[in-house]
Amino acid sequence: MNDEETTGIRELVERAGELERAGRHGEAIGVYEEALGRSERSELMLRLGNLYLDVGRLEEAIEIHQRVLARSPDLAGGQYGLGLAFYRAARICEAIACFARVVELDPSWVTARYWLGLAHYHRGDLDEAIAAFRALLERSPGFTIAWYHLGTAAAQKCDNDLTLLAFGQVLRSNPRSQGAHYHRGVAHFRKGNLDEALAEFRAAVELNPEDRKSAENLRALEEMRTRFS
Secondary structure (H helix, E strand, O other): HOOOHHHHHHHHHHHHHHHOOOOOOHHHHHHHHHHHHHHHOHHHHHHHHHHHHHHHOOHHHHHHHHHHHHHHOOOOOHHHHHHHHHHHHOOOHHHHHHHHHHHHOOOOOOOHHHHHHHHHHHHHHHHHHHHHHHHHHHHOOOHHHHHHHHHHHHHHOHHHHHHHHHHHHHHOOOOOOOOHHHHHHHHHHHHOHHHHHHHHHHHHHOOOOHHHHHHHHHHHHHHHHHHHH
């Protein structure tokens, strides 16, 4: 490739980047496709694949990430993008394989661990989801949404202590999380901690008066307390 061709590709990439930053993704895609037609570079494929994801063109995102990985199977960014495309296309088993590979290639990639846990969760693999979220939180304890999903997985497993721990961490970052109060209320009730359960359900109802489950649980516990007091 001569200097003129290299300069032309660079100008196209700069133009595409400007369009992307301006939110004009459809136009940016067209420019990246033109650049890619001149030179099949992995970095261009990844940028184009990410834009396909942004606009919901999932099959094209899958195809172009697979092209990248055919050239560089151990490219963590390619595995990550393909995992996101598979996840959004509801191809969960394939997404899990991609995110697991990213973690193997780059153990510090925290968001890959998050998506790995979420994919396991949506597949119903609660033990694997819990393990993935715990591994993430060891590296990034301030990742609040991971604490929330860890708590929901623990709640489904009826692991009351882990449910309380996880949603307690959520409330440290977001005291107005109605869902965290609700799940802590259920966990406390299962452990026989009625006062704590009442307090959590009251907090949930105060935050969201339309929360019927918390309101019903609160009313039932208050009636129980009155009946046996």
